[in-house]
Amino acid sequence: MSQRATYDDANLVLRLYELRRDEKLRAARDWFSNEFKAKNMEEARALMPPGSQPNAYFRMVTSYWDMVASFITSGVLHEELFFESGYEMLACWEKISDIVPGIREAFQSPVYLRNLETAAGRYAKHLEKRAPGSYAAFSSAARG
16 A cells, blocks of 8 residues: 555554443453464364353454454455554454355355455555564464
């Protein structure tokens, strides 16, 4: 992206950060980063059955980051500015990337979390361009 970030971009990044401080979203993010360790659909189903609090937390976190990613993929938000401080979005994708194909198949929705997948791919390229090898290290740590 060659265009410079604007004050509107900076304000949107700040607003997105403020939203992350919401009590319910904070609880969901805490669960997601500490408890969500599913590596396949069977583990995911066991960890977050329909109607459970973990299922609600999963949906809250992933839909939040897919919304943010939609701002990036649509050009509303300056991606390089966001990439300077938005590591949590990439960590979210790293934790779910193995199960997303199964979710897409189960719900017959090939576009489920597509914005998140696309923005995460761009983010990975951004990291590698700035510091070769950093994405692999980040991915390994995020997948824990």
